[in-house]
Amino acid sequence: MALEKVRDILKDADARNASVIAFDAMDYPTISSAIYGAQAVRRPVILMLYPSMDRLIPLEAFAAMVRSLAATVSVPVGLHLDHSSDFSYILRAIRAGFTSVMADGSTLPFEENVAFTSSVVAVADAFDVDVEGELGHVGRATDGDDKKEDQYTTAEEARVFAEKTGVASLAVAIGSAHGFYTSTPRLAIDRLEEINHATDVPLVLHGGSGIPHEQLEVAFRKGINKFNVGTEFFHLNQVAAADYFKENPSPVNAFAHIDSVQAKLQEYIEKKLLLTTWEI
Ligand SMILES: [Zn+2]
Numbered sequence: 569m570a571l572e573k574v575r576d577i578l579k580d581a582d583a584r585n586a587s588v589i590a591f592d593a594m595d596y597p598t599i600s601s602a603i604y605g606a607q608a609v610r611r612p613v614i615l616m617l618y619p620s621m622d623r624l625i626p627l628e629a630f631a632a633m634v635r636s637l638a639a640t641v642s643v644p645v646g647l648h649l650d651h652s653s654d655f656s657y658i659l660r661a662i663r664a665g666f667t668s669v670m671a672d673g674s675t676l677p678f679e680e681n682v683a684f685t686s687s688v689v690a691v692a693d694a695f696d697v698d699v700e701g702e703l704g705h706v707g708r709a710t711d712g713d714d715k716k717e718d719q720y721t722t723a724e725e726a727r728v729f730a731e732k733t734g735v736a737s738l739a740v741a742i743g744s745a746h747g748f749y750t751s752t753p754r755l756a757i758d759r760l761e762e763i764n765h766a767t768d769v770p771l772v773l774h775g776g777s778g779i780p781h782e783q784l785e786v787a788f789r790k791g792i793n794k795f796n797v798g799t800e801f802f803h804l805n806q807v808a809a810a811d812y813f814k815e816n817p818s819p820v821n822a823f824a825h826i827d828s829v830q831a832k833l834q835e836y837i838e839k840k841l842l843l844t845t846w847e848i
Pocket residue numbers: 651706746774775796
């Protein structure tokens with residue numbers, strides 16, 4: 569089917585007290601394994617481009633590939649630009665056909681974050697594009713940001729931020745962080761519930777590589793509607809290729825490593841997607 573609007577996927581997720589899983593991807597094997605994996609287990613999925621991956625696949629090419637593969641499956645597929653704080657890059661993404669973009673002003677003071685995010689929403693609205701904001705600061709696991717409770721999102725600020733900016737979704741800081749964790753993260757579920765009661769905007773959990781599944785299941789039921797995964801998926805992509813060449817030091821087939829990696833990526837995607845109860 570054609571690409572689905574991210575706001576419609578999130579609205580459905582919210583109505584079901586469920587979450588859609590969003591994967592960062594950067595080439596044909598990562599994009600196709602996510603889309604075909606979603607089709608195999610009948611789950612919706614969102615494909616995201618992280619701006620620093622633009623040197624591997626320009627966003628125009630990424631958008632075209634996701635759009636074309638989405639048309640070959642029958643589950644909803646969304647297209648989203650991950651973390652950008654660069655207004656002109658966000659505009660380029662909108663021009664390239666991204667139907668959803670993240671305006672990341674989370675390192676700015678509250679009012680500046682509101683101003684930056686609102687300016688992106690104003691432009692995005694004109695093109696019927698959704699905007700995800702971030703409030704609180706998710707940060708990096710290697711910096712211990714998952715443990716910095718003073719950076720967590722508060723319910724009252726989330727309410728005001730959503731109202732003032734008009735974002736379609738909001739990334740919240742509740743004890744997760746990007747990259748691999750140095751110790752097991754512990755999500756602040758009470759805080760999540762408070763935020764979820766304070767605002768109707770769908771909530772997004774970043775830093776999905778290494779959060780125990782039991783915590784995720786609770787988070788999905790208590791208000792998280794979009795769950796972002798990047799690090800784990802890219803790491804598997806690398807390890808699967810390394811494993812292949814270790815087992816096949818003198819490969820005769822020039823393409824077999826791609827098939828091998830893709831199969832492992834799709835197996836991972838299917839397992840991850842089964843964490844969400846939302847079956848199509
Ligand atoms: Zn993130």
